[in-house]
Structures are given as C-alpha cells and as structure tokens.
Amino acid sequence: MKKIIIDAVEYSLTPIEKKTNKVLEQHLKFDVYPEDLGEHTWDEAVKVCNELGDGWRLPTREELHLIWLNRDTIGGFAAASYWSSSEGNSNGAWHQSFYNGTQINYYKSLTYYVRAVRDVK
Numbered sequence: 001m002k003k004i005i006i007d008a009v010e011y012s013l014t015p016i017e018k019k020t021n022k023v024l025e026q027h028l029k030f031d032v033y034p035e036d037l038g039e040h041t042w043d044e045a046v047k048v049c050n051e052l053g054d055g056w057r058l059p060t061r062e063e064l065h066l067i068w069l070n071r072d073t074i075g076g077f078a079a080a081s082y083w084s085s086s087e088g089n090s091n092g093a094w095h096q097s098f099y100n101g102t103q104i105n106y107y108k109s110l111t112y113y114v115r116a117v118r119d120v121k
Helices: 042-051 061-069
Strands: 003-006 007-013 024-026 030-032 081-086 092-097 102-109 115-119
Touching: 003 115, 024 030, 042 081, 061 092, 061 102
Parallel strands: none
Antiparallel strands: 003 007, 007 024, 030 115, 081 092, 092 102
C-alpha cells in the first residue's frame, strides 16, 4: 500500500474491491480528543489541554484547519470558533471558525471553544 503525506495528512491508496480501482484514504497524523473542553481564554485553553496529560495539547493553526476540513468525520463540533496554539503576537492567537472556516488572529483574553490533539504514537 503506497502512502503519501500532504500538509501533515497521510494518504494511502487502498483497493476498494478485487478490481484495480483504488481510493485515496486520508489519515490525520495526530489524534483529536473526542469532545470539546468548553469555552476558555487562550491561556486557560493551553492549560486544560495540558492537564489531560498523555501528550494532549492545543492544536497548531495548521492542525486546526485540517480538523475543520474533517469536522464531519470527526464530529461533535459547535458552529463556533476554536483556539489554536499559534500565537500572532504577545496579545493575540489564531482561532478558526467552525461555522465558515475563516482563521483570525485575535485577543487571547476572549473565550473560544477548545479541542485537544496529540501526536500519533
């Protein structure tokens, strides 16, 4: 089975029957926590992810975008904004709207939803 990685997402070609037809399957290179961790400021978001232990953390801006692209498969997201770990400056960090997909660098003091990720072991 041939595997390729595009933008931190692993894809593999897998036979769909006994024919030679193949389908491109997508595999995220990180685990996504099964539920939201509530609404928090950015500092609180970093803390609640770390408190889960076992390598759970706030996703990067890029990982959060991949999660948004796969939101229907992963499931359980609010039509709201989610924090990323990516800082824009000392006062701001990037968040992503799970309503329309936009990413914005905004004040860390605001509250947005949190979903943790961890590297695949």
